[in-house]
Amino acid sequence: MVHKSIEKALILKNQALTPEIHEMVLGVKTTLGVTPGQFINLYCKDGSRLLPRPISISEADEKGGTLRLIYKVLGKGTEEFANLQKYEEIDYLGPLGKGFTLEKDDGKTETQETQEILIIGGGVGVPPLLELSKQLKGKKRVLLGFEKESILIEDFKKVATEVAVATTTGDEGIKGTVMDLLEQGAYAPKKIYSCGPKGMLKAVQAWGRERNIPMELSLEERMACGIGACLVCTCKTKEGPHEEDWSYKRVCKDGPVFKGDEVMFE
């Protein structure tokens, strides 16, 4: 049996898209087996920072053998990443986790050419939705929310039927959130895919639930191993009809993508 291990990726591009959000393109051995919604563990070079940084795969190019990551400079680890130069190497592990569902159990695609699909993203939850939008079939309506500056809009326009933007400051798109876009749009999708901050996911879940629409939500939680062994990254999920029927599932292994009615937000 061949065992998987931490690999070295070659940094082919690492640049700022906005003052806070950066783009990194990694040359990797293979992108085979990557499904949209999966992530990789990126490791810091500075030994004082032991834990992997989980970053979603925004695009996977099988022919070129590249992974595209979009990340926000938040703390010391992502600051270190932002300072890495082209052609430097970086340790990574993955792809990890369970991504979005593209196929049904019978192998047929989950969504068809004519179907209305709603894809809703907020902040750094937007990147993994790009590869998803590329691979899904159907009429893809994409709603994206940001603080001030948008990212990846042009990329989404290439693969989606419609792209709408909201910013909290009103600098781009409408002033407000994706929920405002949702209320204004008279959408009646067959399925919803979403990734973003907890508050947003909770609101999306309530909206979809009211209308009985199947959903897939991608969650974020602080991680240590990233491979399902340490149980630090759990989220509350429903296990039955009663209030007390719940358990903790692992965001890194059972997720990060969960069925919409399964997730319990506090």
Next chain:
Amino acid sequence: MSKSEKRPNLAVKLSGVELKNPIMPASGTFGSGKEFDEYLDLNRLGMVVTKGVADVPWKGNATPRVAETYGGMLNSVGLQNPGIEHFIREDIPFLQNYNTRTMVNIAGRSIEEYVRVVTALQNQPVDLLELNISCPNIKEGGVAFGTDVDMAYRVTKKVKEASRQPLIVKLSPNVTDIVAVAKACEAAGADGISLINTLLGMKMDIKTRRPLLANTFGGLSGPAIKPVALRMVYQVAKEIKIPIIGIGGITTWEDALEFILAGATAVQVGTANFRNPRVMVEIIEGLENYLKEENIDGIEELIGAGHE
């Protein structure tokens, strides 16, 4: 055959159990091995140590359960586990597929709970038991056992009476006199001592101006705690006769060797598995090379050598 061509012998005997080498995962960082099966050959390990298991399922604490700190991390998992019945049904059969020893880590909030777990394991193919009387993440009882000499004695004695397998007691470093606790466990019949569990700590989130962990406090692990762990192993090794398993920040073969020199018969690797899931195999290979280069026949010669 000249001495240097002999295959270095990493085998050790731990509380009557032969291990092919002294390297094993620290409880709670390795699940029951399933998740790591993709990343390393479990057959290479001296033993697999499983996540703490209680008599009934425990849900654990709210998230965030983890915070990174300089050279270490805090966790407040709170011993989430599916209970002994599930463990016996799912995890033991899995481990039976491998040619490695098994040590089951036992969690509990009272003596009765601990006893129920070891009783359920009496007829199971398990080589050793590791009694966790030191987890800082559970509010009832748990930590009190490991920080009180009399309690440590009582719980060890009762659990030992119910155990069929040799019993290792895992101690908390959050005490003023680790030697006194270790001696009490030895007197109560423990077959070995694991040193150390995590150090109680915390982190503030300066953005929210609140403690970062939902549980406020968590257990500190990783390289940051190694000097403390090593000191405790050294101190305890001077005073007890039963074997010691050294734990705390071990990341390289050199770290493992330091613990062995301080008196550990075997060592556990925890947090380091998160930075490199293959790290234990690398530590085993590093120790083999060291023995070869230094012309040492077997690693057992080095146990406690730092005391001479």
